[in-house]
Amino acid sequence: MVWDLAVVGAGPAGATAALAAMRANPEAHVLLLDRAEFPRDKACGDGIAVHVADQLHALGAPQVLAGAPPVTGLRLTTPGGITAAGRPRRANHVVPRAEFDARLVAAAVDAGAQLRTAKVRTLTSDGARVVLDDRHSARVVVAADGANSTVRRLLGLPANQGAHLGIAVRGYAPGDPGAVEQRIDMVADGWPAYAWDFPTGTGLRNVGVGVARDRLRGGKTALHQRLLTLYPEVDAASLRAHHLPFSSSRPQPAHGRVLLAGDAASLINPLSGEGIYYAVVSGRLAGEAAIRRPDTAGAAYRRALQAMLGRHFAHTTTLARVIRHRPLVEAAVTVAAKRRAAYDELVEIALGQGLLHVGTLAQVLAAYRPERRWERIRAR
Template identity: 45%
Template sequence: MTQHGLEQHWDLVVVGAGPAGSAAALGALHQRPGARVLLLDRADFPRDKVCGDGVAPHALDVLETVGVTGLLDDWPVAPRLRISVVGAPGVPVVEEAMSRPAQVVPRAVLDERILRAATDRGAVLRRARVRDVLQDGAGVGVVLSDGELVRARVVVGADGAHSEVRRALGPAAVPPQKRGTTAIAVRAYAPVLPEHDGVQVLAFSTDTDRPSYAWSFPVGDGRANVGFGQLVDSRSSAGQTPTRARLLERLEELLPGTTAGAEQVAGHPLPLSTGRSGVWSVGRVLLAGDAASLVNPVTGEGIYYAVLSGVLAGRAALGGGRYDRMLGEALVGHLRHTDLAARLVRSDRLLHAALRASARDTGVFDDVADIGLARGRLTRRVVTGMGRALLAG
């Protein structure tokens, strides 16, 4: 992708050109066409990124609000979702067609397409590493690794779980991730098993602290994105992060055959959201996506959050409202429900009841799926269905 010349003063500088960062550029340019927007990223695009690759249609809905339509029209959908608890006798394997099918798009494809949409609208992309972020009365200065200073009215930190922008703000302004709210996942690409073709498969375990699960998501080209993720709790007796090899073993134990021919094996941490709204802005610096710990605590999904928070950050940066307020109105209620859902899946009894209720009522199934994929809540239908399942049990 062609890079453009660099100016020294910008309306907005976005650190990180993934979905959150490129969405921020799109939000800003939709708010004020012709604004001077600079995207900084340390990688050349297209590039791989460790992820489950699931893209909920809700993320595409958000992009449509800033004029990006048809982004994935040429990509196949994975219309069905299968959820099970391996090793739990009497608990049904639930499989249904999703009310709004999701797609499984490798990040090398998805991120490049959203970035291209941003640069087509006038954002400037530059490959660079960020060393520091400084605020003063005149705005924000971004110090690059070579010592160059780039100034902006507002900076959006969308540089992921290891955010340099977040680090530069300091622990006093942005507290570190709360203990017990970080997950680790391993991801690979492997030939899709015939029984998994067209189906997004989630397999919970009975012998690993949840939230944790194995997955197989068909990409649509004969491969599947496969992986296993679990919580990392510093209070555990081992006190060690699970190795990549062990995570792959857990994947194979829960979904036999999925690791055969696996390639592009990589691991990545996930800073999970909690039921409380986090620190999303400090002065003229806004945080979006993983840098703001916006990751679903049940499923580890983050694309919808990244796109939503990015668009809102970009709008706010160009005078379109207060970022914390807009993001809070969009997500806080949902985050509280996902926090409760994460507690729910730790209980065998409650998780089993949720699956039995989903097997009996497709409406419950759709609501449960929405909690994990996008902006859903524990609806009255879900709670009632689980209550009936518990009584029947």
């Protein structure tokens, strides 16, 4: 048979693509392939922005986050010791990916997608359809196979490099079941680098460290060591690292009848390392384009993605360059610490589709101090 849509990878991007396709046409034949059986673990901070909940609601799948305790606080601290802490306008969630992804896959399957366990290795196309592994024939394929995407490689698209690629390691540690604040501590060593401590609200914390790949010295072992030093209470057996392809360098998201979504399309926010929201949005747009306009799905998907996230990507790409100069980050967090509107703006830029506004930029520049001044603050 020829599937209306075949999706490679059943993480947030792929499962959402399958779910959105079934919502667009409940009669559609949608195949969802993953090399792993669910539930499966995924290296992640497990931070699920409230914007993801909005998408799940819109797709009629609010149950994916049902019962997840709200995480109401967000605290950001710079190496210079400046802290911006508060309650984002809406609460986020922290849900282990083993659980979140399995629930999202279940929602896609409940909606009618066919889930199969298979590792995709080859892809061919005759113009009218795409064939995976000489076995699965589809009118459109969504490649949602993550940061080391096989499909992207088969299309001849290079992987992200240098400053456009991050690497992070996460582990689980015991925590206070009542904790409701996500903490992000920026780290001077290997700048721009950060450590996080996210409570799940169930007595477990997800802790981790992340760094731009081109600033990592000593490889994955050094990264693991950094995490163990920062959080000695972490369960060493739970350590898991993975790459983060940042949206500051994105391939064309559509190639003929193959649409790239999520990490396979390099959609991770280069400022925050957040990728689940962008995976869910791109998966949704790709799934809808595949079902509604199979013969022009590529163009429809490109347009929809650009309309929804194009300006945001442009702003975060510029800011990703700017944050390499640490004093500007110290200044931005100083402004966010003092002004509620700037704090909210920062949260939206980091987690959703936010843009940097001119008024905030002017305030950041006014708060800017040269490097030495921040070094003095840190030394005190």
